[in-house]
Amino acid sequence: MAKYKVVINKETCIADGVCWSLCPQVFEMDEQGKSRIVESFRTEDSESRSEGIIGDDLIDCARAAADACPTASIVIEEVKE
Numbered sequence: 001m002a003k004y005k006v007v008i009n010k011e012t013c014i015a016d017g018v019c020w021s022l023c024p025q026v027f028e029m030d031e032q033g034k035s036r037i038v039e040s041f042r043t044e045d046s047e048s049r050s051e052g053i054i055g056d057d058l059i060d061c062a063r064a065a066a067d068a069c070p071t072a073s074i075v076i077e078e079v080k081e
């Protein structure tokens with residue numbers, strides 16, 4: 001199964017909630033109102049960025065959120081094993 005790294009740039013996130021509305025399986029709101037990766041997939045979280053690894057079962061949902069993000073704050077790349 002392919003794996004994908006999802007990175008959220010919290011410095012450009014405007015906290016409009018589009019990503020967690022479209023794909024709550026991967027994205028949620030943090031304490032600052034910004035987006036972060038949900039705990040079960042999260043590998044890193046700070047004030048400036050949040051990262052996680054997801055499987056291909058969630059890639060369509062995560063890509064829809066990334067494509068809809070108005071500030072292009074979500075980047076997804078395949079993890080080479």
Ligand code: SF4
Nearest residue numbers: 013014017018019069
């Ligand atoms: S869609 Fe983009 S700007 Fe909106 S909350 Fe998610 S990461 Fe932030």
